[in-house]
Amino acid sequence: MTRSFTRLAWTAATFTYLLIILGAIVRITGSGLGCGEHWPLCNGKLLPPLDLPTMIEYGHRLAAAAVSGLVLALAAYAWWLQRGAGSGERYPPVKTAYIALGLLVVQVLLGAVTVKLSLPPWTIILHLGTAMLLLATLILAARLTPGALTPGASPGIAGARYSRAGLLALVLGFITVLLGALTANLGAASACLGFPLCNGQVIPAGNYLQHVHWVHRLMAYTLFAYVVWWAVRSSDGAARAAPTAPGRPRGRGHGGVGRPGAGDTLTRPTIRSRSARPAGARDSPRGPRCRCRR
Numbered sequence: 001m002t003r004s005f006t007r008l009a010w011t012a013a014t015f016t017y018l019l020i021i022l023g024a025i026v027r028i029t030g031s032g033l034g035c036g037e038h039w040p041l042c043n044g045k046l047l048p049p050l051d052l053p054t055m056i057e058y059g060h061r062l063a064a065a066a067v068s069g070l071v072l073a074l075a076a077y078a079w080w081l082q083r084g085a086g087s088g089e090r091y092p093p094v095k096t097a098y099i100a101l102g103l104l105v106v107q108v109l110l111g112a113v114t115v116k117l118s119l120p121p122w123t124i125i126l127h128l129g130t131a132m133l134l135l136a137t138l139i140l141a142a143r144l145t146p147g148a149l150t151p152g153a154s155p156g157i158a159g160a161r162y163s164r165a166g167l168l169a170l171v172l173g174f175i176t177v178l179l180g181a182l183t184a185n186l187g188a189a190s191a192c193l194g195f196p197l198c199n200g201q202v203i204p205a206g207n208y209l210q211h212v213h214w215v216h217r218l219m220a221y222t223l224f225a226y227v228v229w230w231a232v233r234s235s236d237g238a239a240r241a242a243p244t245a246p247g248r249p250r251g252r253g254h255g256g257v258g259r260p261g262a263g264d265t266l267t268r269p270t271i272r273s274r275s276a277r278p279a280g281a282r283d284s285p286r287g288p289r290c291r292c293r294r
């Protein structure tokens with residue numbers, strides 16, 4: 001049953017990813033007003049005559065309808081599983097499915113406002129940011145699932161503590177994406193020519209468009225350097241924590257996540273709670289049994 005939830009969450013995440021690419025095609029081809037300023041109809045019709053911009057914008061809306069169906073089904077399924085579990089406790093995948101539904105409503109309304117107001121940059125940037133949050137939430141719902149809908153069981157990666165390094169990478173990535181949207185939608189893409197500098201300058205002396213573009217690049221350089229540093233530090237730590245004898249666990253919690261240089265990953269391994277252990281299961285002499293995600 002929970003496998004179906006995982007599959008549904010992955011399907012919704014995959015369709016959302018494809019829809020995000022289609023949204024980018026809408027913007028890049030200048031098809032944002034392919035349906036005029038009409039919403040929910042397209043050029044005042046349910047089935048409009050299709051020229052190329054209309055086809056692209058209409059396709060984006062149809063794909064959004066498919067994603068809406070999937071996210072709605074996921075939330076309904078989560079609600080049904082929660083009801084069947086008969087517990088007052090709300091499980092993490094159920095929460096994430098509800099959050100995804102809330103984000104979807106915001107996203108569709110932002111899409112509507114975007115066309116009604118003839119594509120102002122601020123709504124497009126919010127539309128892109130919400131799309132990213134929706135995708136992340138659906139991926140989280142899919143990753144959280146195994147065993148998490150059983151009362152007393154460990155909630156998969158939900159019981160894990162998130163590493164600060166991973167969260168920082170996520171925040172940097174999100175800000176960089178939003179600045180990218182700002183650069184594109186303000187028409188600042190060509191304000192900085194040349195690479196890696198902006199028009200050959202470390203601090204561009206020009207107008208605000210150059211500054212927006214340059215800040216986006218600086219964030220991207222920072223993100224790149226940070227991820228390389230993180231990967232090197234993690235692989236160093238993993239090598240140091242490699243087993244010295246057969247069967248010996250690797251450092252703290254199979255990888256010692258959280259210690260500097262010790263195989264840091266986005267999440268830490270999950271220890272199954274005592275109440276969730278099968279009857280008769282005992283801890284090993286080295287500590288509690290670990291149900292680690294690899």
Ligand code: HEM
Pocket residue numbers: 016019020021022023024026027030031032033039060061064067068104107108111112114115119124125127128131134181184185
């Ligand atoms: C789950 C639902 C949706 C997702 C995930 C989504 C995602 C996106 C993304 C990622 C972009 C590109 C933004 C950029 O590159 O800056 C985009 C563009 C766009 N979306 Fe959506 N969208 C959704 C629903 C809708 C709906 C319901 C409408 C209805 C009007 C809509 C209208 C638009 C328009 C007009 C653009 C182009 C804006 C421009 O020309 O720059 N979207 N969408």
